[in-house]
Amino acid sequence: MANFFFWLRSLGNEFCQPLNYVLAFLVGVLINTLQTENPFSSLAAFLVPVFVQAFSKSFLRYSQRHQQTLLRLPGERLAPAFVMDKSGYILASAGWTKQFLQKDKIQFFQELFPSENQQDLLIPGMSVRDCPRAGCKYLVRIQESSKDLLVWCEDGEVFVGNNLPTTLNRS
DSSP states (O other): OHHHHHHHHHHHHHHTOHHHHHHHHHHHHHHHHHHHSOTTSOSHHHHHHHHHHHHHHHHHHHHTTTHHHHHHHHHHOSSOEEEEOTTOBEEEEOHHHHHHHHHTTOOBHHHHSTTOOGGGGGSSSEEEEEETTTTEEEEEEEOTTTOOEEEEESOTTTTSSSSSSSOOOOO
């Protein structure tokens, strides 16, 4: 029952979005113009897009309601987890990792793991590497669709200490 109310609240929120009405107006004008050459000949051409948008967006929000929580998970980790491109530039990070990288002004993989040959990481699949500087293992997976690399450390407590030049504090 709680799920139904979540979906109903999402549906109500969609009916309050002005952009939905602007898009419905444009679609209605287009449909009426193509069918009758009079842009305001039928009210249905304006109403149907409003309902289709509201129902489809609310269903999409309902079906992905747990995804937002899941997407926040990497930001809660204490060990670095980030996305980088083939050149080693760190494209995205969140939470503790983002704070850590900004504090030390780290923008490239080589600045975090200086002894690693980054060309070895471009092998498709997942690879596990040792990082002597941090005293842990880190994992790399190349994304075939975007060619970006996902990088994360195996041990979450390793980077909270004196193993790196600067540390993350939970306070």
